[in-house]
Amino acid sequence: MQEGKKRNVLTVIVLLIVLIGGAWFFAGNLKTSVTGPVRIGVIHPFTGDAAVYGEPMLRVLNLAAEKINAEGGIDGYPIEFVVEDGKCDGTAAANAAQKLVNIDKVEVIIGGFCSGEALAAEPITTAAGVALFSSSASNPKLSGISPLFVRNYPSDSSQGVVLADAAIANGMRKIAVLQEQTDYAAGIYEVFDAQIQENGGTTHKEEYTTDSYDFRTSIAKLQAERPDGLFVIANSPVSAERIFKQLKEMGWESSLLVSDVIAGDPTLVATHADLLEGAYAAEFGVDDNNPKFREVIDAYSAKYMTEPPFQAYVQTGYDAVFLIAEAIKEVGYDGEKIAAWLRDVESWQGASGTLTINSNGDPEVGHRLEVIKSGKIEVVGE
Amino acid sequence: MDIAAQLTVNSLIAGSLYALVAMSFNLIFGATRFFNLAHGALATVGAYGTFYVGVVLGLPLSVAVAGGVLTAALAGYALERLVFRPLRARKASNLVLLIASLGILIAVEAILAIFFTSQFKTLSVLTGAAQTIHIGSAVITHVQLTMFASAVLVCGTLWLVLSKTSFGRAIRAVSDDAEVAKIVGINTNVIIAALFVIGSAIVGLSGVLYGLDTGIEPRLGFMLLLKGVIAAIVGGIGNVYGGFLGAFLVGFAENFGIWFISGEWKEAIAFGLLVLFLVFRPQGILGKKHT
Numbered sequence: 152m153q154e155g156k157k158r159n160v161l162t163v164i165v166l167l168i169v170l171i172g173g174a175w176f177f178a179g180n181l182k183t184s185v186t187g188p189v190r191i192g193v194i195h196p197f198t199g200d201a202a203v204y205g206e207p208m209l210r211v212l213n214l215a216a217e218k219i220n221a222e223g224g225i226d227g228y229p230i231e232f233v234v235e236d237g238k239c240d241g242t243a244a245a246n247a248a249q250k251l252v253n254i255d256k257v258e259v260i261i262g263g264f265c266s267g268e269a270l271a272a273e274p275i276t277t278a279a280g281v282a283l284f285s286s287s288a289s290n291p292k293l294s295g296i297s298p299l300f301v302r303n304y305p306s307d308s309s310q311g312v313v314l315a316d317a318a319i320a321n322g323m324r325k326i327a328v329l330q331e332q333t334d335y336a337a338g339i340y341e342v343f344d345a346q347i348q349e350n351g352g353t354t355h356k357e358e359y360t361t362d363s364y365d366f367r368t369s370i371a372k373l374q375a376e377r378p379d380g381l382f383v384i385a386n387s388p389v390s391a392e393r394i395f396k397q398l399k400e401m402g403w404e405s406s407l408l409v410s411d412v413i414a415g416d417p418t419l420v421a422t423h424a425d426l427l428e429g430a431y432a433a434e435f436g437v438d439d440n441n442p443k444f445r446e447v448i449d450a451y452s453a454k455y456m457t458e459p460p461f462q463a464y465v466q467t468g469y470d471a472v473f474l475i476a477e478a479i480k481e482v483g484y485d486g487e488k489i490a491a492w493l494r495d496v497e498s499w500q501g502a503s504g505t506l507t508i509n510s511n512g513d514p515e516v517g518h519r520l521e522v523i524k525s526g527k528i529e530v531v532g533e
Numbered sequence: 534m535d536i537a538a539q540l541t542v543n544s545l546i547a548g549s550l551y552a553l554v555a556m557s558f559n560l561i562f563g564a565t566r567f568f569n570l571a572h573g574a575l576a577t578v579g580a581y582g583t584f585y586v587g588v589v590l591g592l593p594l595s596v597a598v599a600g601g602v603l604t605a606a607l608a609g610y611a612l613e614r615l616v617f618r619p620l621r622a623r624k625a626s627n628l629v630l631l632i633a634s635l636g637i638l639i640a641v642e643a644i645l646a647i648f649f650t651s652q653f654k655t656l657s658v659l660t661g662a663a664q665t666i667h668i669g670s671a672v673i674t675h676v677q678l679t680m681f682a683s684a685v686l687v688c689g690t691l692w693l694v695l696s697k698t699s700f701g702r703a704i705r706a707v708s709d710d711a712e713v714a715k716i717v718g719i720n721t722n723v724i725i726a727a728l729f730v731i732g733s734a735i736v737g738l739s740g741v742l743y744g745l746d747t748g749i750e751p752r753l754g755f756m757l758l759l760k761g762v763i764a765a766i767v768g769g770i771g772n773v774y775g776g777f778l779g780a781f782l783v784g785f786a787e788n789f790g791i792w793f794i795s796g797e798w799k800e801a802i803a804f805g806l807l808v809l810f811l812v813f814r815p816q817g818i819l820g821k822k823h824t
Contacts, residue, residue, distance in 0.1 A: 358797040369796035389653040
């Protein structure tokens with residue numbers, strides 16, 4: 152009798168453990184259902200030199216959200232963006248991330264647009280369990296930085312290598328570098344310099360602050376080195392515009408290499424066609440024949456009466472909203488689960504082509520070599 | 534060394550721009566004795582005035598430059614009448630005037646950003662492709678040469694006006710002691726208003742030339758003001774000719790300094806020079822020791 156009672160008590164305890172434990176385990180895997188408008192934070196630059204990106208990219212995000220909302224949103228609820236100005240600056244981006252995480256309580260943020268913004272926002276979003284998705288930050292340091300960080304724009308480790316290889320292949324051994332003091336530009340330089348040195352070349356670098364407007368003495372110094380080429384790593388077309396003007400005035404002669412933000416601005420390239428003739432760039436290219444890419448370009452052109460600039464970023468920005476919407480539909484409004492879903496994306500078809508995210512949270516794509524001819528970008532080898 | 538010639542030219546270009554800001558800053562400071570940060574905003578107003586007249590309205594370069602300078606002069610007069618004179622009449626301290634001028638600087642930047650966006654714009658439509666002149670191995674453009682000529686001309690004209698005319702004597706009287714000047718029958722308010730118009734026109738010209746040389750954005754005035762004020766203090770605060778000398782000293786120190794170190798340290802050199810002067814010669818190159 153006593154034995155039987157004991158066994159019954161034990162059975163009840165085991166059952167309870169299984170039930171409670173199971174419920175707890177399954178509850179953890181249940182999706183946090185969406186019960187109202189889906190708020191997505193955005194950290195992009197809207198003031199300062201990089202403001203040239205902020206406005207058009209927000210338009211792209213809005214186009215994507217409008218399309219998703221028109222098709223029923225997420226479980227019937229619309230997407231709403233909470234937009235903050237990261238100023239392409241670490242401090243401003245960190246403040247923006249704090250506000251989005253603590254006050255707006257968003258679970259997912261698109262940004263930072265600039266690498267400096269993403270690097271500063273990441274520790275804050277990771278600590279809060281919020282997913283951070285950048286569609287443009289390309290600094291190599293962001294690779295594998297956190298399980299909660301994902302990007303669909305390739306790391307500049309490929310940009311630096313592609314350009315260094317092109318320089319070496321074209322007989323450049325001594326390369327002058329004019330680099331803006333930002334995380335994005337520094338990331339490209341580090342990879343580029345390492346690859347050049349590995350191939351027996353040297354680089355001579357002059358850095359400048361984002362506020363600089365007078366580059367003449369830096370140019371004169373680099374000119375005196377008599378380099379085989381000059382690599383201009385600007386973070387925005389603003390300083391590039393000034394540098395090109397002053398290079399032209401000072402009669403710069405050797406060949407140029409330019410960073411992808413320069414190649415991504417068709418007006419800038421066309422304005423300085425003569426100086427940039429034969430210049431190399433490495434961009435994450437766009438595919439004009441991709442119907443989803445056409446969709447965003449056409450929608451933008453129809454609504455804003457002009458083609459969007461920086462189309463390599465347009466495609467990834469547009470995809471970012473669709474990816475996040477899909478993630479929330481699948482796993483609910485929960486930062487950690489959204490990030491986990493995003494890092495698992497495989498062969499996803501979007502405006503930027505076929506996307507697979509690797510274990511570092513980076514897309515499995517790279518930069519392609521381009522050359523500027525008569526003010527237009529041409530893909531090398533096509 | 535052919536690089537030395539180019540660095541000399543670069544220093545003169547930078548110095549000319551700082552000189553226009555520093556001389557006009559000191560001109561107004563001499564009479565008002567407060568740190569007018571709104572002075573930088575007027576450079577921006579001048580640059581955008583030229584942009585509006587030349588690019589938006591499509592009028593020729595000379596009209597656009599005159600339009601920019603005139604806009605800055607009018608804006609300077611408006612600030613004096615609407616903000617600074619009422620504050621002076623209320624016996625506001627220099628600190629209050631400084632804070633008011635900081636507010637104006639930020640507000641003007643914001644207003645310009647609202648009307649013209651905060652995006653960078655070039656004025657190259659007005660000047661066409663840059664025409665260059667070779668001086669030995671050094672290169673200078675027409676706009677930059679105009680900057681240098683303007684700085685020298687403005688300095689010469691100010692010297693003539695200040696030392697040879699009765700208006701100049703009145704300015705110097707107000708700068709020496711506004712109270713005594715008032716007692717001997719000088720209308721200090723009229724003199725100060727005139728100084729605001731002249732100073733604002735000069736700083737407006739610096740903004741216009743800067744814009745023609747490198748393009749415009751709402752923050753340009755602040756960037757110019759920083760260097761201009763350093764030049765003004767180094768040269769001797771309140772002393773017009775001191776501002777001229779200080780500007781070229783800053784220009785040469787910056788450009789020859791970064792011959793040896795990387796260009797990113799340019800600002801550090803200018804501010805380093807400022808600290809050296811504040812510690813070892815606080816009255817500046819030409820300033821009088823104040824008791």
